Amino acid sequence: MPNLPTTLPDWLALLESRHAETHIDMGLDRVRAVKERLQLAFSCPVIMVAGTNGKGSTCAMLEAVLLQSGYRVGLYIKPHFLDFNERARINGEMASDAALVAAFGAVEAVRGEVSLTYFEFTTLAIMHLIAQAGVDVAILEVGLGGRLDAVNVVDADVAIVTSVDIDHTDYLGDTREKIGFEKAGIFRAGKTAICSDPVAPASLVKHADDVGADLWLIGRDFNYQGDQQQWSYGGRGQRRNSLAYPALRGANQLLNASAALAALEVLRMQLPCGAQEVRAGLAMVELPGRFQVLPGRPTQVLDVAHNPHASATLAQNLGNMGFHRFTYAVFGIMEDKDIEGVIAPMRELVDHWCVTPLPSPRSADTAQLAQKLEQLRPAGAKEGDFSVTAFASPADAYANAVSRAGENDRIVVFGSFYTVAGVMAARKSSLH
Template identity: 45%
Template structure:
């Protein structure tokens, strides 16, 4: 008999079941996976790691392979509105019943092995993809790479997007240490695609040490923007007059370029024509990344939560809203580099509205206001009961033509989309 019938009950139990919410390591999850699906794993897989840009790369890959007619499984995290967003087949979230059935199968074979919330989800995704005969799997690393649960699968190609300081409690305090962890997804004689022009040497050296087929943007492949469209090229191929990526921001050309390199590397196993690449670039969708809600007072949503991502956000604002007054509804998790983010955005935001989040990891109002005081930022509004109150206050103060920016956390964007979209 199943432990639970409803998806919400399964998830609530998983959040409390394992003693540590984050427990990096492959032994437990690999052992359960072997019991869950003992037959050889032959589905071509692309694993995507990096500090920022993972979700965008998955979205481009998903759209390109779907445009070619492949049955595509994609696994991402975190979700914004519903858990089901994490496990998709052909772009559509799988049903509650399918996830519950996978959780039941995992629970039945795990024995005394304890699994974390993320490990349950990873195993469920792999199980569902296997049972639904997907032809290509795209797996987003949750944290790091080397010890992340998705690394129990050997990829046919691996992408590392960018490297920056984040998750220091688990990955290390330097880019070199973080680079070594991200490089854990590379395999011998397998394409290792790096979408960072200036990655830490540890990432590149790890690829060489593993004898992976290292391909770095600016070295093995690159892109060039034209008046209309852009060109992508490597040493043996050039694609010209490509349509601009549907996802916004200059950094998306980097992400799309890394994705095209991966697609080209896998042509022998997963042939893709140029038309599918073009279609995928223009149909990729991703919630919460420079997501603009049009209106008299437009609203911009962005899940950026570390200095590298927020610098990209600032660049986007300078290009698309160069002289527009910005009202920022803001929150961050307390384990993030809040001072680094404020240092980047303090001059661009006219008014801040601190939105409380019902999450134990969220930075308290007291902590946030202390960081604002340290940086001599005085235009800070706080004391709200919840996100809705903070947002409504921003909406009252913002004049037509000014911009409301909601950024700093996935959870913050989720609050807006849950209540106001």
């Protein structure tokens, strides 16, 4: 193929420029056509994970336990924070530039006249890369919804829906029932479907029934119990006792861990995992930006919470951390989010807001954001106990919070992947 990029940055720039011209046509026919030309097929079990929140954590736990058990694991996870390569992992390592360039070339070679969005093109390329890598198991994270997501051109052996909440209403609908139906689109006839949302939407349950999937619901087909020290999982035919809490912190992580263990129970004949491997995997799992507490003082927490459900979980986790004199929030969010719903659970916890725009045309306006937050000023707050300040970038907002916070204070970075990525990039450059 003449004049194709030879480096990953050049490929990504090309796809970005094309993406501007490709309108989103919400069907999967184009992706399916290119998948067939690629002869993309997995010769191993495929676990697919959808959900409003908790997808990334569930994928990371599955990967960690399976790696501990000695399997070769392919993982597609998104979005990335610093390097595009984070989206494709083979055996726990990020894919190399060369492997990604080869995969992009393979898609381009068969694409022909079919136009693909940036997301569709990169999804096909990464799934092709994983399918070619000779893995024992593939874990694929759904981007948006499920039914119309590019990942859904693959048939999953086990399909997990973690949580169903209101987000991306332009695409998915404005009720849990509509969104539940979209997410249930990854279920397949005769295959296992798992839902770890404690209140599964009726639309999801009905769709599983309509397509003939074998639905496992938390509280009915699998569950967990825990005390201060350890927890246990119970499924349809397997119990796992005396488990260490997952290294990912937060109250909701046992729901995610239970979904991961339910999937492993379903696949226990193909991919047996011993008790010790499960414990070690959960104890060692890492996922940046999900209630990630950085070492040192003041306490710093990075969390990609960008919808009300995730923000409420973040607030609950912060509430469990013990006393901090002041809490500084580095906060940037997209204008199409439920901004008031994201702020509401955090308003009692944050004393000083450092607001920032995000590097996206969808970024919320900082002046309007600051105005909303000023209205939350507690009555009778003493001078210096509450502030709202706008900055030009996540890096600037973060630098200001660091300069003001004392060692008994706390800094929380949240509101978007872009907010957390901006702070991660600033921290990385300050270390070099």
